[in-house]
Amino acid sequence: MSYEIIEKLKREIANYKDDTKFEHVGLVTEVGDGIAKISGLSRALSQELLNIESHGGDIAAIAFNLEESFIGAVILGDGQKVKVGDRVKQTGKVVSIKVGGEMLGRVVDPLGNPLDSKGVIFTDISRSRDYPLERSAPSVVARESVNTPLHTGIKAVDAMIPIGRGQRELIIGDRQTGKTAVALDTIINQKQDTGRRQVICIYVAVGQKNSKVAKLVKTLEEKDALKYSIVVSAPASSPASVQYLAPFAGCAIGEYFMDQGEDALVVYDDLSKHADSYRQLSLLLRRPPGREAYPGDIFYLHARLLERAAKLNKELGGGSLTALPIIETQLGDVSAYIPTNVISITDGQIYLESDLFYKGLRPAINAGLSVSRVGSSAQTKAMKKVSGKLRLDLAQFRELQAFVQFASDLDENTKSQIARGQRLTEILKQVDSEPIPFEKQVAAIYMATNGYLDDVKVEEVQSVSARIIDNLEKLHGEVLKKIRSSNQLDDETEKKLGSSLEELKRV
Amino acid sequence: MKYSLKNYVDAFIQVIEKTSHQEVVDGLLKLLKKTGDIRHANKITEAIHKKLVNEKGGKWVNVEVARDTALKKEKFRYKFSDKDHIDFNINSELVAGVRITINGEEELNNSLQGKLNKLFS
Numbered sequence: 019m020s021y022e023i024i025e026k027l028k029r030e031i032a033n034y035k036d037d038t039k040f041e042h043v044g045l046v047t048e049v050g051d052g053i054a055k056i057s058g059l060s061r062a063l064s065q066e067l068l069n070i071e072s073h074g075g076d077i078a079a080i081a082f083n084l085e086e087s088f089i090g091a092v093i094l095g096d097g098q099k100v101k102v103g104d105r106v107k108q109t110g111k112v113v114s115i116k117v118g119g120e121m122l123g124r125v126v127d128p129l130g131n132p133l134d135s136k137g138v139i140f141t142d143i144s145r146s147r148d149y150p151l152e153r154s155a156p157s158v159v160a161r162e163s164v165n166t167p168l169h170t171g172i173k174a175v176d177a178m179i180p181i182g183r184g185q186r187e188l189i190i191g192d193r194q195t196g197k198t199a200v201a202l203d204t205i206i207n208q209k210q211d212t213g214r215r216q217v218i219c220i221y222v223a224v225g226q227k228n229s230k231v232a233k234l235v236k237t238l239e240e241k242d243a244l245k246y247s248i249v250v251s252a253p254a255s256s257p258a259s260v261q262y263l264a265p266f267a268g269c270a271i272g273e274y275f276m277d278q279g280e281d282a283l284v285v286y287d288d289l290s291k292h293a294d295s296y297r298q299l300s301l302l303l304r305r306p307p308g309r310e311a312y313p314g315d316i317f318y319l320h321a322r323l324l325e326r327a328a329k330l331n332k333e334l335g336g337g338s339l340t341a342l343p344i345i346e347t348q349l350g351d352v353s354a355y356i357p358t359n360v361i362s363i364t365d366g367q368i369y370l371e372s373d374l375f376y377k378g379l380r381p382a383i384n385a386g387l388s389v390s391r392v393g394s395s396a397q398t399k400a401m402k403k404v405s406g407k408l409r410l411d412l413a414q415f416r417e418l419q420a421f422v423q424f425a426s427d428l429d430e431n432t433k434s435q436i437a438r439g440q441r442l443t444e445i446l447k448q449v450d451s452e453p454i455p456f457e458k459q460v461a462a463i464y465m466a467t468n469g470y471l472d473d474v475k476v477e478e479v480q481s482v483s484a485r486i487i488d489n490l491e492k493l494h495g496e497v498l499k500k501i502r503s504s505n506q507l508d509d510e511t512e513k514k515l516g517s518s519l520e521e522l523k524r525v
Numbered sequence: 526m527k528y529s530l531k532n533y534v535d536a537f538i539q540v541i542e543k544t545s546h547q548e549v550v551d552g553l554l555k556l557l558k559k560t561g562d563i564r565h566a567n568k569i570t571e572a573i574h575k576k577l578v579n580e581k582g583g584k585w586v587n588v589e590v591a592r593d594t595a596l597k598k599e600k601f602r603y604k605f606s607d608k609d610h611i612d613f614n615i616n617s618e619l620v621a622g623v624r625i626t627i628n629g630e631e632e633l634n635n636s637l638q639g640k641l642n643k644l645f646s
Contacts, residue, residue: 034643034644038633038639039633041631042632043626043629043630045629057629059630060630086531
């Protein structure tokens with residue numbers, strides 16, 4: 019074995035060609051807090067990858083500030099190893115990540131290094147491709163309208179706030195309101211949404227606790243969802259520069275699959291922490307602070323990231339990249355700087371409320387404040403048919419909700435509207451990590467909106483409906499199959515569904 | 526620094542054209558004491574020196590060798606013009622050979638350390 023190594027080294031040394039020539043170099047003049055000031059390198063490009071030759075080995079950095087006499091660079095590795103006087107060389111490349119199908123099921127850092135101790139990612143490097151972290155978004159000509167649904171498995175979302183493949187839907191809410199759970203359910207549900215192309219899911223954890231990421235990976239593994247997922251993790255302990263790059267790395271991975279004609283979903287958890295890391299970098303680089311000390315280009319940062327979500331036209335393979343950014347609000351304040359920015363960039367938002375969460379309404383989606391601007395055109399006909407009535411009934415219920423306490427003084431019509439609303443609210447409740455296939459959602463909502471549960475006690479609605487749907491699958495599976503295959507609830511299927519529900523209710 | 530390095534250098538260069546050299550140097554030192562930037566005096570004077578060399582059309586050359594030999598110095602001086610400023614430094618980390626840096630931007634690394642780095646990177 020040692021003979022082989024020596025032979026290999028001998029070959030390397032013998033084949034070495036000395037081609038000494040002048041190279042452009044810079045010198046580190048100041049370093050601290052993960053930022054280096056570099057003199058020289060007057061030809062460096064913005065966002066160019068630099069190589070700092072430190073005593074501990076080469077360390078990558080990105081040229082951020084190009085000033086008259088120096089460059090402000092963000093160190094991507096261990097900043098402690100960089101010393102004043104270290105030489106810096108240009109690479110002529112922008113930051114990129116190696117991507118490919120072998121990444122599926124892996125946990126990586128934003129530079130593409132594995133974090134899951136499963137060994138190297140690419141056994142055959144020729145099957146990987148370099149994708150730049152920063153890339154311009156597809157043009158208007160390259161896109162087409164969102165037309166395929168991305169089912170989340172959450173009844174309230176799929177019925178009232180539908181998401182289409184290629185859409186950007188914000189998940190916003192206070193801490194501990196179930197934002198990550200909505201995203202996680204969406205990832206898990208992709209396994210059972212068999213009527214369409216398999217969605218490749220990328221979960222980007224920015225500034226999260228390592229324990230939370232580990233728990234999430236375990237859940238994905240248990241639910242057999244890791245095989246079509248990739249986790250990009252930049253935990254709270256990683257430098258701000260790495261946290262800043264994480265969403266762009268996730269997006270680049272998603273773009274690779276989109277360019278292959280596949281459908282990808284990227285969850286950015288969360289962009290509030292991403293904005294914080296960018297603020298930290300900007301302040302250390304002495305860029306002027308703006309509102310809430312964020313730099314002036316914080317809007318552009320998120321706009322250029324989310325604009326890369328797209329549904330490509332057929333000539334370009336028809337792939338899509340759906341983005342689910344997450345924003346954490348403070349005490350429900352959606353009018354803060356970053357939430358308003360991201361709300362205005364995205365195509366709608368799922369608003370989660372603490373009050374609803376503590377009332378036991380989970381997922382705690384505020385249906386009134388949540389919207390989807392483009393998703394309805396991607397909704398299946400079956401869901402559209404049943405959700406129209408649901409939305410109307412719930413809106414009426416919200417208006418009458420204040421009168422619930424005076425129930426005895428109300429007329430029969432109002433009473434029945436309130437009772438229906440209560441049952442609809444109950445049927446929209448769901449537990450974590452158990453997304454429901456779309457055809458079962460259609461059946462459940464049809465059951466509630468058509469009065470099949472009106473005579474069931476409110477507190478029993480969930481158990482009764484679950485039992486009926488379970489029996490429907492076992493005894494009249496063909497009805498659900500028909501809805502799943504055709505995506506429609508035509509008159510014949512509706513008739514069959516109605517009669518089946520009637521029969522099962524009596525059981 | 527209270528003022529940027531570039532501001533100090535530009536101000537000094539503009540004043541030195543009109544006033545006697547000794548007075549300007551004294552004035553600069555007084556100013557640095559006043560602004561509290563006296564601890565950066567070396568950095569500032571080096572920057573002024575570099576600027577003066579560049580303005581005269583010369584280059585700021587930094588020659589690093591692993592061991593000091595007078596012969597090498599003479600050899601290098603001969604290669605450059607009189608306008609150029611040449612700094613000689615001993616850097617044992619190079620192991621052997623020479624590394625030349627011009628204006629802090631361009632480098633010719635003909636040292637053994639550089640070759641070893643290239644070989645094993």
